[in-house]
Amino acid sequence: MPRSKIDLPCHIDFLSILDAQGNLDESLEPDIPDDTLLRIHATMLLGRRFDERLLNLQRQGRIGTFPPITGQEASQVGAVAVLREADWMVPSFRETAAEIWRGRTLESVIFSNNGFNEGAQIPAESHTLPVSIPVGTQMLHAVGIGYGIRYRKKDNVVMTFFGDGATSEGDFHEALNFAGVFEVPVIFVCQNNQWAISVPRKKQTRAETLAQKALAYGLPGIQVDGNDVLAVYAATTEAVERARKGAGATLIECVTYRMSVHTTADDPKRYRTDDEVEEWRKRDPLTRFQKHLTRKNLLSEEKIAAAETDVREKIQAAVDRAEQQMKAFGAPLDMFDHAYAEMPPHLKEQKKFLERELAENREE
Amino acid sequence: MAKMTMVQALNLALKQEMEKDDRVIVLGEDVGRDGGVFRVTDGLIDQFGEQRVLDTPLAEAGIVGMSIGMAAFGLRPVCEIQFSGFSYQAFHQTENHAARLRWRSQGRFSVPMVLRMPYSGGVRALEHHSESREVYYAHTPGLKMVIPSGPRTARALLVSAIRDPDPVVFYESKALYRAFREEVPEEEETFPIGKSQIVRKGSDITLVSYGSMMRPTLAAGEILYEKDGVDAEVVDLLTLAPLDESLFTESVRKTGRAVIIHEAPLSYGPGAEIVARLVDKSFYYLEAPIARVAGFDIVIPLFSRENHYIPSVQRIVRAARNVLETAA
Numbered sequence: 038m039p040r041s042k043i044d045l046p047c048h049i050d051f052l053s054i055l056d057a058q059g060n061l062d063e064s065l066e067p068d069i070p071d072d073t074l075l076r077i078h079a080t081m082l083l084g085r086r087f088d089e090r091l092l093n094l095q096r097q098g099r100i101g102t103f104p105p106i107t108g109q110e111a112s113q114v115g116a117v118a119v120l121r122e123a124d125w126m127v128p129s130f131r132e133t134a135a136e137i138w139r140g141r142t143l144e145s146v147i148f149s150n151n152g153f154n155e156g157a158q159i160p161a162e163s164h165t166l167p168v169s170i171p172v173g174t175q176m177l178h179a180v181g182i183g184y185g186i187r188y189r190k191k192d193n194v195v196m197t198f199f200g201d202g203a204t205s206e207g208d209f210h211e212a213l214n215f216a217g218v219f220e221v222p223v224i225f226v227c228q229n230n231q232w233a234i235s236v237p238r239k240k241q242t243r244a245e246t247l248a249q250k251a252l253a254y255g256l257p258g259i260q261v262d263g264n265d266v267l268a269v270y271a272a273t274t275e276a277v278e279r280a281r282k283g284a285g286a287t288l289i290e291c292v293t294y295r296m297s298v299h300t301t302a303d304d305p306k307r308y309r310t311d312d313e314v315e316e317w318r319k320r321d322p323l324t325r326f327q328k329h330l331t332r333k334n335l336l337s338e339e340k341i342a343a344a345e346t347d348v349r350e351k352i353q354a355a356v357d358r359a360e361q362q363m364k365a366f367g368a369p370l371d372m373f374d375h376a377y378a379e380m381p382p383h384l385k386e387q388k389k390f391l392e393r394e395l396a397e398n399r400e401e
Numbered sequence: 402m403a404k405m406t407m408v409q410a411l412n413l414a415l416k417q418e419m420e421k422d423d424r425v426i427v428l429g430e431d432v433g434r435d436g437g438v439f440r441v442t443d444g445l446i447d448q449f450g451e452q453r454v455l456d457t458p459l460a461e462a463g464i465v466g467m468s469i470g471m472a473a474f475g476l477r478p479v480c481e482i483q484f485s486g487f488s489y490q491a492f493h494q495t496e497n498h499a500a501r502l503r504w505r506s507q508g509r510f511s512v513p514m515v516l517r518m519p520y521s522g523g524v525r526a527l528e529h530h531s532e533s534r535e536v537y538y539a540h541t542p543g544l545k546m547v548i549p550s551g552p553r554t555a556r557a558l559l560v561s562a563i564r565d566p567d568p569v570v571f572y573e574s575k576a577l578y579r580a581f582r583e584e585v586p587e588e589e590e591t592f593p594i595g596k597s598q599i600v601r602k603g604s605d606i607t608l609v610s611y612g613s614m615m616r617p618t619l620a621a622g623e624i625l626y627e628k629d630g631v632d633a634e635v636v637d638l639l640t641l642a643p644l645d646e647s648l649f650t651e652s653v654r655k656t657g658r659a660v661i662i663h664e665a666p667l668s669y670g671p672g673a674e675i676v677a678r679l680v681d682k683s684f685y686y687l688e689a690p691i692a693r694v695a696g697f698d699i700v701i702p703l704f705s706r707e708n709h710y711i712p713s714v715q716r717i718v719r720a721a722r723n724v725l726e727t728a729a
Contacts, residue, residue: 167509174498
């Protein structure tokens with residue numbers, strides 16, 4: 038009998054709780070305290086409006102290029118909202134809303150997007166790594182952190198973010214594989230926003246879902262409506278609980294959409310239609326959540342208007358503060374800081390060279 | 402003091418640091434039950450268990466990437482890449498993250514890890530098992546690049562590397578693993594990273610080398626002394642980055658002549674950097690052009706021909722004689 042069937046867990050759940058019209062499946066509604074719901078909403082709204090403002094600043098030449106997040110607020114905030122402060126987050130580069138939830142200031146985002154390292158200053162107690170630009174490489178760091186947590190017998194977890202394009206990178210597969218082998222408490226959150234710059238999701242992989250890739254590594258995977266913040270929250274809660282009790286990692290595929298450009302240097306008209314974007318606009322995560330919260334009597338037209346005002350004021354204040362603070366930034370000699378714990382002699386020499394050059398430039 | 406091979410000396414360093422500091426974790430392919438293909442991690446899994454000695458899946462980026470996360474968390478991973486020729490599959494992790502996380506996070510996170518990997522030819526190995534690519538790492542800002550030249554320096558430098566707050570790429574010459582034994586003290590011994598040492602005092606010519614080439618370089622020094630009456634000063638670099646130029650620039654100010662020896666390919670090799678430093682710091686003391694003895698700019702040939710590629714004692718002696726023949 039040379040040929041028989043091996044039974045494998047060959048299905049992937051798809052989870053949706055709040056549909057595009059804001060209708061709720063009550064049987065699946067996660068238990069989220071009202072103040073948390075409102076904080077999630079406020080952060081999503083802040084993420085959206087901040088994105089719009091950054092785009093504006095970029096077009097005015099007041100910041101450099103940046104990767105917008107519009108459309109992905111639910112995938113980000115719904116996931117990080119489940120974490121404790123002492124848990125870890127390992128972002129890629131398109132998780133501004135999640136970073137804001139974790140305490141990153143709007144100013145620091147503006148600093149980074151203005152080419153100032155000062156934007157990467159992370160408070161000593163923070164467990165959020167800085168953004169990682171090389172696609173897919175950061176997931177392995179989450180595995181290593183997860184190993185540290187396990188080794189020290191703590192009950193924290195690590196959440197790492199990446200996109201659909203990243204699932205084509207070897208590091209994604211190595212990370213899932215290592216996570217399975219070492220049973221680390223890692224939540225892999227894939228923001229499948231359909232586009233890796235100009236390459237659509239279907240050209241990244243022949244597989245029907247990205248979530249199913251977890252199965253090959255012996256991990257659970259789930260696909261959720263990534264524009265449904267309740268579904269993201271519910272799936273993440275399950276994954277975090279599993280990780281906290283030592284049952285290992287999970288891959289969550291959030292099906293969402295990058296409503297805006299890849300970065301401000303990108304022109305999506307070259308590769309996708311306005312119709313497609315309009316279709317996704319109907320599934321907007323923010324307005325959908327607002328409908329839901331309005332039905333729950335947590336929001337109203339007046340309260341949304343007040344929240345909008347509040348967010349606009351916060352952003353304006355942050356832009357003002359940032360532009361003020363940046364005037365004091367950019368001392369060229371600071372570029373030598375943090376290369377090593379202790380500056381080696383050749384760098385001291387190179388720093389001195391620049392110092393002399395600056396002095397000479399001033400004299401000329 | 403016990404006489405040890407370099408493999409045993411490295412093993413001693415790992416064992417003692419693991420005893421001293423429970424943050425030290427060893428990981429890599431075959432480092433556990435097998436004790437590493439060269440046996441450098443032999444016995445560690447029995448003493449420290451599977452939580453601290455990890456046989457990883459066969460994936461270099463995974464090993465290095467996971468180590469970076471461990472280090473950012475606060476552990477002290479010492480990972481082994483089985484052969485340096487396979488380290489390129491982890492190069493993006495090394496360059497993009499290990500070398501930069503301190504800078505990128507403005508000092509909040511650091512990567513105190515050691516990437517151990519065997520390099521060099523001379524052991525009749527397969528393709529990809531014999532090359533010397535230290536320049537890739539020495540050229541990368543944020544990394545330190547260390548290459549011991551024998552059992553004693555290997556032990557002392559590995560201890561220092563493990564304790565270093567920054568990522569250290571630690572090249573171990575396969576040709577030296579079991580080539581000879583040296584006295585290695587049982588009690589703790591470190592050697593500062595970023596320091597070279599003079600291993601032979603002399604006044605007529607300066608020979609600068611490191612790692613696998615130290616023994617042929619010293620042998621050449623002896624021949625020059627016995628046959629030519631030339632007293633060579635020999636500098637062992639030990640660390641390629643950050644490079645300690647103080648001893649070799651000082652030495653050449655005294656001797657006026659220099660030969661640099663390495664197994665890595667000639668062009669853009671460590672010798673080019675050393676020549677540049679000499680031109681910068683010792684130019685007016687030079688009495689002859691500086692010579693470089695190095696691997697050719699080709700893939701190191703398979704082992705039937707590798708002896709013609711790897712700098713030999715004779716090639717070093719000849720280069721030194723050419724330099725010495727140049728009139729002041």
